Amino acid sequence: MESVQAIKQRFEIIGNDLKLNRAIEKSIQVAPTDISVLITGESGVGKEAMPKIIHSLSHRKHAKYIAVNCGAIPEGTIDSELFGHEKGAFTGATSTRSGYFEVADGGTIFLDEVGELPLTTQVRLLRVLENGEFLKVGSSQVQKTDVRIVAATNVNMFEAIKKEKFREDLYYRLSTVEINLPPLRDRKDDIHLLFRKFASDFGQKYKMPTIRLDDEAVNLLLKYRWPGNIRQLRNIAEQVSVLEEKRSISSSTLLSYLPNASDSNLPAVVDKHKKESDFSNEREILYKVLFDMKGDLNDLKKLTMELLKNNDTGKVQEENETLIRKIYGKNDNDDVDYSHREEEINEILHLPEPKNETNFSKPIVEDKYHFAEEIEVEETLSLQEKEIELITKSLERNKGKRKAAAAELGISERTLYRKIKQYDL
Numbered sequence: 463m464e465s466v467q468a469i470k471q472r473f474e475i476i477g478n479d480l481k482l483n484r485a486i487e488k489s490i491q492v493a494p495t496d497i498s499v500l501i502t503g504e505s506g507v508g509k510e511a512m513p514k515i516i517h518s519l520s521h522r523k524h525a526k527y528i529a530v531n532c533g534a535i536p537e538g539t540i541d542s543e544l545f546g547h548e549k550g551a552f553t554g555a556t557s558t559r560s561g562y563f564e565v566a567d568g569g570t571i572f573l574d575e576v577g578e579l580p581l582t583t584q585v586r587l588l589r590v591l592e593n594g595e596f597l598k599v600g601s602s603q604v605q606k607t608d609v610r611i612v613a614a615t616n617v618n619m620f621e622a623i624k625k626e627k628f629r630e631d632l633y634y635r636l637s638t639v640e641i642n643l644p645p646l647r648d649r650k651d652d653i654h655l656l657f658r659k660f661a662s663d664f665g666q667k668y669k670m671p672t673i674r675l676d677d678e679a680v681n682l683l684l685k686y687r688w689p690g691n692i693r694q695l696r697n698i699a700e701q702v703s704v705l706e707e708k709r710s711i712s713s714s715t716l717l718s719y720l721p722n723a724s725d726s727n728l729p730a731v732v733d734k735h736k737k738e739s740d741f742s743n744e745r746e747i748l749y750k751v752l753f754d755m756k757g758d759l760n761d762l763k764k765l766t767m768e769l770l771k772n773n774d775t776g777k778v779q780e781e782n783e784t785l786i787r788k789i790y791g792k793n794d795n796d797d798v799d800y801s802h803r804e805e806e807i808n809e810i811l812h813l814p815e816p817k818n819e820t821n822f823s824k825p826i827v828e829d830k831y832h833f834a835e836e837i838e839v840e841e842t843l844s845l846q847e848k849e850i851e852l853i854t855k856s857l858e859r860n861k862g863k864r865k866a867a868a869a870e871l872g873i874s875e876r877t878l879y880r881k882i883k884q885y886d887l
Contacts, residue, residue, distance in 0.1 A: 551600025
């Protein structure tokens with residue numbers, strides 16, 4: 463059995479991260495068997511290297527190895543690509559065609575981005591995994607194949623299963639052994655090593671001196687999150703090698719090649735004083751809005767009390783609707799149903815006074831609303847008496863029919879039921 467270091471040299475894998483080494487070890491151990499393998503990891507971490515290691519160390523190494531990008535094949539043709547088709551099976555099928563599972567018989571198929579497979583294709587693949595059988599598109603003849611399947615995906619398979627985009631039974635058949643490759647941001651010690659290797663390769667390829675990073679640039683390289691992982695690091699090394707005339711690269715130069723650097727692990731400076739000031743201003747505005755609303759609602763209660771004294775329920779409803787429109791920003795033509803707002807309005811009426819830490823002071827609030835607070839006890843007593851009187855009269859006039867009484871009073875049935883229970887009517 464070959465060592466991890468020998469495999470790294472053979473397949474040009476760079477890095478000494480423990481998780482990377484463990485992934486290679488698992489590939490070496492599983493290679494002599496025929497069990498299926500699922501390779502997981504973010505896009506760009508180098509998942510395509512693991513199937514090659516597995517195939518090269520297996521007894522199938524002299525048979526075919528076919529890599530298929532499932533996400534790049536249109537849904538309408540993927541069954542034909544994988545399993546083949548008969549002549550005339552669909553429009554354009556002018557001849558019989560062998561699919562990858564027939565061609566790779568005795569070898570290995572690498573299904574990259576397997577999470578993108580359509581559900582109908584997943585059913586066909588499950589049958590291959592279970593008993594090695596498949597049907598060509600347009601054929602009723604069952605064919606056998608002896609293929610080792612290695613799959614890879616960058617999606618969260620459990621989320622895909624939960625959303626019913628991937629079959630749970632297929633997942634467990636594919637992931638007999640699961641190999642996970644770590645993202646580049648978790649391989650801090652390997653980042654600069656990889657960059658130097660890529661820079662050297664591009665220097666030789668384009669016949670120019672190899673670029674070098676200064677200490678600050680190296681530090682920036684390590685703090686960046688690398689959402690595109692090794693693939694992105696390689697592209698950055700190539701861009702800098704080709705576009706920069708100077709061979710010594712500073713952090714400011716490197717920063718111009720790193721997209722969304724503000725979303726990386728770089729420290730961010732926050733103005734603490736500014737943040738507290740913004741919060742204080744928002745709090746002042748909120749208090750002002752709430753107490754303006756409280757004043758409007760006190761006016762509403764006062765007006766309701768005066769109109770109820772005159773026993774003018776129609777005028778009460780009209781004036782109430784006008785004030786409610788004002789409070790909730792409604793136009794004159796809008797329908798107003800404020801019966802369900804009653805509990806909300808009552809909560810607002812009993813808001814605590816703002817603390818002295820805000821910039822609009824308590825004396826101003828007292829000056830503006832002191833009169834409304836003084837008459838609140840008297841209002842509540844007279845309003846209760848009038849409410850009992852009006853509800854009793856309305857129920858008598860409507861012969862105890864609560865729905866009709868509620869409509870006459872201009873309140874909801876639920877509110878009327880609660881009032882009847884509250885006043886024991």
